[in-house]
Amino acid sequence: MAKAKSIYVCTECGGTLPKWQGQCPHCQAWNTLQETVPESSSSRFKSLAASSTLQLLEDVEAQDVPRNPTGISEFDRVLGGGLVEGAVILLGGDPGIGKSTLLLQTLCAVADRMKVVYVSGEESAQQIALRAKRLTVASRGVQLLAEIQLEKIISTLDAHKPQLAVIDSIQTVYSEALNSAPGSVAQVRECSAQLTRFAKQSGTTLILVGHVTKEGALAGPRVLEHIVDTVLYFEGDTHSSFRLVRAFKNRFGAVNELGVFAMTEKGLRGVTNPSALFLSGHDEPVAGSCVLVTQEGTRPLLVEVQALVEDAHGFNPKRLANGMEQNRLALLLAVLHRFTGLGLFDQDIFLNAVGGVKINEPAADLAILAAIISSFKNKPLRDKLVVFGEVGLAGEIRPIQRGQERLKEAAKLGFTSAIVPAANAPKQDIAGIQVFPISRLEQALDYLFE
């Protein structure tokens, strides 16, 4: 028999190649190609053989999906109201950030109303029991299964028919039908697909835990994100006690919705009013700090952006952005130079969003530049100022969504002035806050300092 020819699969994007090379031609990632043996297609598609019936779209009764709140309000918020029957949720995050803790709390919270199963491939039953004891939650009714073989997991779930099952983690699960190692792209993809099929058939809500690579991508397969209904992602600094859970994709709710938790002695506790959490609260105004109002899902959030601009030594000045996109920084610096004449080619620039929060909305543009200008001039910005607005390549300040709500939140927290895009200027005054509407980047300079 001829030896099966191996193929090379990218752990980042799932792309395949017949030969190894250093860079994946599909996603340009380096060193991500792994050798695997291609699986024979016969076993994979066997279950697809039975044909199905067609139905007319107009005949399908459209019902609102019923949601089953978990009772953990911040988790329900990111889920879009609660758990949906047959939905598959992927929860990703760094090791030790609190995935298992949150899910154990969730299972315990719903165990009196629902049949739940916790499938653990990483921890023994004793370890889980110890954690539950530490959390001091009532764990009555939570069924444990320490198993990593997919076929056994599915047949156990099928026999028990739980309404909610957690698989911790998808990378430890392996299927007998494939010969690649657990955690490889082929295994993760196949196991998720089979589990998803099981969830849809049985109506069980499944939560899959996924690990994250050093680079911050859900380990291995981006492909997994297409299979599941909801992708949630843990953010935040493991050094601080705050943890954020963000919805990246949600077929049953809003994306970018953010749940805020604090890690305590007794597990994760929801923070219901998090707007002032990401401010470092300086006693005196300091240079290089600017407060931004971001809109995370349905909730405005105040975040402090810090910049440090220092004389560079050497040919390549450093550009470091923590919690924001590095490429965006380069773009903003170019716009800054073109329209205000402020060139920072000989400066190192470090940028940080306080509290480990990740900001990916363009509304942060103006605040980033304000923090940079303030640090470069070594001069604090106007006291109690908030800034938001998108900066266009032509130096224009573009409007952003929900300007009013952001301003109201800032006023509520005691901020007294705001620089905002002209199109976001409120029609009626908002009590306690003076608004400076601008339409060009140059105009911002008039209002940044007192």
Ligand code: TYD
């Ligand atoms: P864990 O949920 O095991 O992380 P993951 O499953 O994402 O890898 O989180 C464990 C961390 O949380 C660990 O560092 C200890 C901390 N922790 C608390 O601070 N309080 C608690 O009550 C618990 C259970 C864990």
Ligand code: MG
């Ligand atoms: Mg864990």
